[in-house]
Amino acid sequence: MVMFGLGFEYQVSRALQDPDFAVDFNPSVSYIPIYLLGKASLPLMDDVAVEGYLNLGYSVFAPNSDYIGEDIALGGLYLGLGLGMSYRNYILTLGYKSSSGWIDADFLDEPISTVNGQIGISLGYRLLGRK
Numbered sequence: 006m007v008m009f010g011l012g013f014e015y016q017v018s019r020a021l022q023d024p025d026f027a028v029d030f031n032p033s034v035s036y037i038p039i040y041l042l043g044k045a046s047l048p049l050m051d052d053v054a055v056e057g058y059l060n061l062g063y064s065v066f067a068p069n070s071d072y073i074g075e076d077i078a079l080g081g082l083y084l085g086l087g088l089g090m091s092y093r094n095y096i097l098t099l100g101y102k103s104s105s106g107w108i109d110a111d112f113l114d115e116p117i118s119t120v121n122g123q124i125g126i127s128l129g130y131r132l133l134g135r136k
Contacts, residue, residue, distance in 0.1 A: 006046045012060060013039045016104065018069070019121070036104035036121060037065040038083035052093045058100075060085030066106025066119075081105030081118075094131040100124070 018033040040062025047055045064083035082105050089098030103122045 008044045010042050010044075011040070012042050012062075013037065016121070033069045034106065034119070035067040036080070036083075036106065037067060038085075038102075038104055039063055039065065040083050040085065042085075046091070054091045055088075056091050056096065056098070057088045058085070058098075060102075064104035064106065066104075066108070068106075068108060077109045079107045081107060089127075091131070096127075096129045096131060098127045098129075100127065 014037070016036040016038070018035045020033055038060070040060040042058060042060045044056065044058045049055060060083065062083045064080045066078050066080040068078050083103070085100065085102045087098045087100030089096060089100075091097075101122065101124050103120060105118065105120045107118045
């Protein structure tokens, strides 16, 4: 079975690291991906299936407004991939997510780009059944 849809998420603010930043300067950024998603499920037995997903879209790059001022911040590509197994309503997935952003600020000597990548394992329970 193959399904398609739309999605978005808010990724909590995290510190933006750069060795050129002043010691007391601690900017943070958030990413807000908006994406198309595709999911596939391949049944192996009555209660067991292999499942995978692909998310592809645009990641809004939201720096801390205290330091961005009138400077330019742009988002970039968002990619999410995952593969896992389901048993009845339980799902175990290994996934990867990547968000990117770009900032050109007066306090920087040159524009910087950032890519945030995450690898994770998730265990879930599907409330509405497998199908």
